[in-house]
Amino acid sequence: MDTQTLKKLLSAVSKGETQVDEALSELSNLYTENIDYANIDHHRSLRKGFPEVIFGQGKTAEQICGIISHMKVHENVILATRLDHEKALAVLEKFPEANYFEDAKILVLKKKEPEITGRGTIAVISAGTSDIPIAREAAITAQVMGNHVETVFDVGVAGIHRLFEHKKLLEEAVVIVVVAGMEGALPSVIAGLVKSPVIAVPTSVGYGVSFGGLTALFAMLNSCSSNVAVVNIDNGFGAGYMAAMINKS
Amino acid sequence: MDTQTLKKLLSAVSKGETQVDEALSELSNLYTENIDYANIDHHRSLRKGFPEVIFGQGKTAEQICGIISHMKVHENVILATRLDHEKALAVLEKFPEANYFEDAKILVLKKKEPEITGRGTIAVISAGTSDIPIAREAAITAQVMGNHVETVFDVGVAGIHRLFEHKKLLEEAVVIVVVAGMEGALPSVIAGLVKSPVIAVPTSVGYGVSFGGLTALFAMLNSCSSNVAVVNIDNGFGAGYMAAMINKS
């Protein structure tokens, strides 16, 4: 339930169009709704500007469908992340109006298109072909949350001239999400070129001492450029969310 | 050298007030100035909106003084971080106009007060008494970079009611820096209450499996609140810098 829906309800009450008891019942669900396996935090859209996001990993398709059903009553847009192919099919069968992005493993259910409310452009840059799914997870999240997003893929530091072709976008973006695995050097190089904040996302791409993304994570936290902050490995969603929050703050 | 200084120089050239050769010489130093042990990046104020910051650890007092001397010609404000007491004394002797903040181990040399150019307030919150030095490193950095900063110290999760007294500040801040050691739980709790972006700073406070801040770092990267991004352990400077960039973007 967003602020507008709430205002409408309260106006209706003040005008006598809605009974106090009716309103009370609806509002009482605003805080947390307990559906046995989940304690849905409906208050979150009001408090945080975006409803709770469903973390798909470790939940059954049935649980996810149940949560969507309850959220759908109150929210304009629902996001489920880390949803594998099989679970997504089960959810799509029940909610055919949803969109599933296979590579990014993200499912979006929108009642209407999100309004663009961000202050400017969010750039999402990825270092290698294998980093694209995480970069797309970030981009889709930010778009769904009402932001203009531009993406540039496969511009790693081993051929650094490829990056310079996109200097204009880098300089204009309000916030930049940089996705990289292996040695994770791209955020440092990009952050050294611009004055906007950079959200770095390490990916689990690599082998041997890439340690499933730990090396990239630590490299990014050690960035010799100071306008860099970091999210968890493969957390494209978190980076997109954080970028959206910055673009709106 | 900031944009205004540059414009003035170019105007002077166009009006014939400054000779081309003279201007050339001055501009040629804009990029990098090599002083044997350092390659000063004067171009950085133009490119990034704030001059290069001197990382004091691992440099001698002589090297630091040398770099300050060269930077002082072009910049309005100079920041040196991770400066221990002894080196600071040596620098203060040469530059008595500088301010040294003992606990935060930061030295500031300002030609004039920085203008407040940030969009709103940056809140800096710390969990325990021992986290204060890092919190102050963040706060001073953000202030020097032209931001309005408010601080709240010692509001850890073991007595969570202490936090709720500051709810208004948390809700109004454009960006929040949260500093915590040990289990590093505070950023999750705060980020769950607000819609602004949270920059989390793990500190090396603790013993045993605090692993010098690693546990707090990993806990923060695992935050179940999504509006959190993280910087290196004890990197108060980086958090203040990142917050400043967000507040200006």
Add this chain to the structure above:
Amino acid sequence: MDTQTLKKLLSAVSKGETQVDEALSELSNLYTENIDYANIDHHRSLRKGFPEVIFGQGKTAEQICGIISHMKVHENVILATRLDHEKALAVLEKFPEANYFEDAKILVLKKKEPEITGRGTIAVISAGTSDIPIAREAAITAQVMGNHVETVFDVGVAGIHRLFEHKKLLEEAVVIVVVAGMEGALPSVIAGLVKSPVIAVPTSVGYGVSFGGLTALFAMLNSCSSNVAVVNIDNGFGAGYMAAMINKS
């Protein structure tokens, strides 16, 4: 064999109802019974108040059935933990009177309902939907051991107001088991609110630097609340057992 059974046997001997040789033979098995692949510790119910618990992982269904057969002669309740679906089916075929809890992967075989012998209530709280199986492993263990147990699921720190609705239960419980993955912050917050001991259980829920539960484990060991002790990752059984011992001590 519990204390009552033992008394009865000794009384029977003293009254001449049971022959010494007969009693001797029965008692000689009290200590350890060697069945080739296991050395069953029948003495444990006397020594520890609860019989040996079968650790299902790494044993074959045949071995588990064999151990149950030997234990059933002497014990009123038998517990097998970490039993996957397939093994459980094989055991249930042989012991259809047993109950298998699929999500908690625990099997219980009771001759009669356990008497409630604990001093008060044990509360079992979990942070997220995905932590429920481990929370239930703890709750079932404590119940089977003769305790009154209350559970609250999905009250993580990202929406901390959800927790405060259960303040009364938290304050009344003799001991609280808190189950959490990811940043593992919930035990600190809960322990800060109460005077009872808190047993914290880290879960392997998460990805990236959750390190399969290590981050939650270390965060819990670093708790800034002092009434917290910790068990192994995903060790719901151990937490329930420890809570039962505290509630009875």
Add this chain to the structure above:
Amino acid sequence: MDTQTLKKLLSAVSKGETQVDEALSELSNLYTENIDYANIDHHRSLRKGFPEVIFGQGKTAEQICGIISHMKVHENVILATRLDHEKALAVLEKFPEANYFEDAKILVLKKKEPEITGRGTIAVISAGTSDIPIAREAAITAQVMGNHVETVFDVGVAGIHRLFEHKKLLEEAVVIVVVAGMEGALPSVIAGLVKSPVIAVPTSVGYGVSFGGLTALFAMLNSCSSNVAVVNIDNGFGAGYMAAMINKS
């Protein structure tokens, strides 16, 4: 401020012996008192049955004295842990009535002897001579919190017959604290002999792959006895506190 003091104040108000304004002022300090570098949680004695404990590491002697001064007004007993020799001297100069335990690095300031309120005996057992300081930190903490404590030192598993001489104490104790470094095997062996809960404390004693206590910590978390829960490395204070809470719950 404990419950009795609070009752007395409220009675005085009800009888008109104390003015409302006066009482208000006193009570307003009950929650948190902000003394610049600390946010003292006076409410804690009421909420948790024991006042906030001062974590000495990372605070200056001046800060510690300041906190003691403010706490002394409201509390009967004050505990400061991890206080090195030098800081302790400075505190003792200001508060000569305090006791400092050099090896346990703990300082106690009591207005009167704590009443024994625990249900039974707490046993504190240590494996080696070098583990004694941590064992004493646990014992003193539990004693100060109003418990009867018995200690047995230097009964490691390399000469396991030394342990069996203390079987009676082990069987009678309501809760047992076991302190061990190196391979950390003692808690498993003891917990296998008794039905009471065991709080295991790993110590940083050892070299090479003792990893400053990590090996002992992990061994204890892997205990094949189930009535074991663990606290942080060298956290004698936490173990004593937890044992006290169990003995009173």
Add this chain to the structure above:
Amino acid sequence: MDTQTLKKLLSAVSKGETQVDEALSELSNLYTENIDYANIDHHRSLRKGFPEVIFGQGKTAEQICGIISHMKVHENVILATRLDHEKALAVLEKFPEANYFEDAKILVLKKKEPEITGRGTIAVISAGTSDIPIAREAAITAQVMGNHVETVFDVGVAGIHRLFEHKKLLEEAVVIVVVAGMEGALPSVIAGLVKSPVIAVPTSVGYGVSFGGLTALFAMLNSCSSNVAVVNIDNGFGAGYMAAMINKS
């Protein structure tokens, strides 16, 4: 080729029964025989008293059969370790005279029974039911190498009285192999009781912070008993081999 075979060959040459050329050819293979994917070290039986052992993991069934074929010409006993079920079947089809021990994943091909050449008994003790396969790998290896071996399984430290029933065996054995997972405490306890050398084998049994056997390994290396040396995790073969070498040295 063992020393006796070699002597016979040389005698035959000295007596003219074998031609020098013939002997030369046979001896030239004694050192290393290159069969494309392996460089078989036939010299090893002479140098080390036992032929090269085939490490089955990471080799194909074809490669293993090929190596056996070449070794069979010169050796009385061939051992292949870490051989999974499928590969073992393929090898047994080609060498039906071999014995495969399913749980220990070891295959033995003997031309004749090995003579008992060890000085005394080797005891192999294991802590839990799940440690049995590794204990058997050690026992079979030592037996095949010509030693008298006795085994005791499932005598873990949580019920330490089970161990004392075997005190006579422990005191008489020339060398003791102790196999344990989880907290790995058994070798310390046993080594504290005897004067013979103890070879400790950590197993990967456990979950959470057992770290696949690392915790047991480190605990064993930290043993407060000094007559303990350790081999790699799950390396039952190595322990049996080392014990055999000690028993023969």
Add this chain to the structure above:
Amino acid sequence: MDTQTLKKLLSAVSKGETQVDEALSELSNLYTENIDYANIDHHRSLRKGFPEVIFGQGKTAEQICGIISHMKVHENVILATRLDHEKALAVLEKFPEANYFEDAKILVLKKKEPEITGRGTIAVISAGTSDIPIAREAAITAQVMGNHVETVFDVGVAGIHRLFEHKKLLEEAVVIVVVAGMEGALPSVIAGLVKSPVIAVPTSVGYGVSFGGLTALFAMLNSCSSNVAVVNIDNGFGAGYMAAMINKS
């Protein structure tokens, strides 16, 4: 596109045989060609002497075929590494002229045989049978890049006399690639015998504390011979590439 092709094009332009527009179009692709999921760096052959190599892991067969199609226009030889059996079949169907090396998981597509341009011989040595696939990955890479390569397999340090038979090769080689898993000791021993540079490749062969190759990696980095540098675990390709660069530098 190599230097010769470029010269020919420029000559053709200077002679008027090729129109400027035509040349421009061809050259514009020289830098980077963006094919949606990849940003192919055609400039690399000019800059680095060998075209970009396709990292097969984490790319789909379709993506790999797409990249090959675009590269084939400009390059004489194309290399794809870490290509599993299934993907290789799909690529071979589309490019039947390619060669796939199953054990080394490498695919080579050559328009013509590479000219031998290296200064001398590259020796590739491996310690065990299980290290052969990585050794072959190194050897094939170096051959394809125009070098004379000699290989010696299965000469580990447990039978060090096997190594000395190859002393002549070791002394003559311009650069030596040494591949080893487990304790990773072979590079130290070989480097101690020669004056040429040694590229050490740790492999993930082993179990327990081999840590998937980390132990070998760290051992190699600690080599007490100084003419050793190291590449990532299982990075046979990188070692072959580096050796080729040294042999040509």
Add this chain to the structure above:
Amino acid sequence: MDTQTLKKLLSAVSKGETQVDEALSELSNLYTENIDYANIDHHRSLRKGFPEVIFGQGKTAEQICGIISHMKVHENVILATRLDHEKALAVLEKFPEANYFEDAKILVLKKKEPEITGRGTIAVISAGTSDIPIAREAAITAQVMGNHVETVFDVGVAGIHRLFEHKKLLEEAVVIVVVAGMEGALPSVIAGLVKSPVIAVPTSVGYGVSFGGLTALFAMLNSCSSNVAVVNIDNGFGAGYMAAMINKS
């Protein structure tokens, strides 16, 4: 108290030369003697063939002197390890008849020379100059325990021909202790040459990824030679003790 002393006492009792009460008193101290900070295990010489060894690290000079005083009554030889210079001086002042070995940090107090009771020679080999102190700790321990010991220092694998000059000693020794830091390769090479058991001691010599001896430790546990078992980092004492036990078993 060793077996001979005990026999003498018992004979004296049987002959009436010693009163039962007198003997009782003396024997009662045989088991454990509690001297406040230590629980001395006098029974150990009988049980294990050598008295308890004093682990000097973490004990004060006073404690060490106290323990020596009590042990001296019953034992012929007393060993204290890990004793730094300062503590050793304090001990020598009180027990001037003791010998202190500065580099090995070991102190020996002998009533008479130990009789050589081992079956043969123990060889102690070290890889580098910096490993000598640990090698000497092993050698002294084994000598004091009644063994013939031969040492060879500085024969690391970077110049492997240095090792071969000592082949005869290696082949004749009953057991070999090999001490090495950095890549820890020497035990594998030596064990490959002989049939005797090898006790490997990793040392903390090195920097960077030597990780204070962990790399050497893991390399040794991964040895491709099977007659190797390992002790803790820098545990020369343990290796000497283990070798002595093997040489006597």
Add this chain to the structure above:
Amino acid sequence: MDTQTLKKLLSAVSKGETQVDEALSELSNLYTENIDYANIDHHRSLRKGFPEVIFGQGKTAEQICGIISHMKVHENVILATRLDHEKALAVLEKFPEANYFEDAKILVLKKKEPEITGRGTIAVISAGTSDIPIAREAAITAQVMGNHVETVFDVGVAGIHRLFEHKKLLEEAVVIVVVAGMEGALPSVIAGLVKSPVIAVPTSVGYGVSFGGLTALFAMLNSCSSNVAVVNIDNGFGAGYMAAMINKS
């Protein structure tokens, strides 16, 4: 002893100028010379082209002087690394003709200037001011070994334009040594620009998750440029040695 000295000796023998006995005696020292605490490998200059280098860490000043004295008889140049200030003073007192480089902690003793025998230029590049000592260790080593060396300091990736000014040097160098701490990104960027082999040296510069250079090390091993091989953390000497070997091979 280098090849020329050896030839001269042998010629003298063949011409009868030197007696066979005399030559024998001199040659017998060629292999290893045992001076109690060291086994000097005089054969190394012949075998490897450069004499043994003295690793100063962990040796006393006396030992180092002793080794220099023995080496000086046979060698033209002697190198001692990781020599702290105090030891260096002691060595310089005995060998005043030596040069000590304070920051690089390296001591050089030359009988005559080394002849330039390398094929081309070795470039040594460092990322930050604090990396200079390690870079200089590499440069001095390579120079002493007879190479032309060029250095560029402080050209980190946060201001990447500083690097491009040195493109000519990078392209011409036969081999490039790149020294960097923190995120260790510089080797990837440089290796992407050139065709020569790059030796990467991680430094221990940084804090928090720089892990004393481990993050830089792992980042370099993960380099997405293939012409990179890596040496141990802070191993400037090894990098310079390896570069020298490549430049001469």
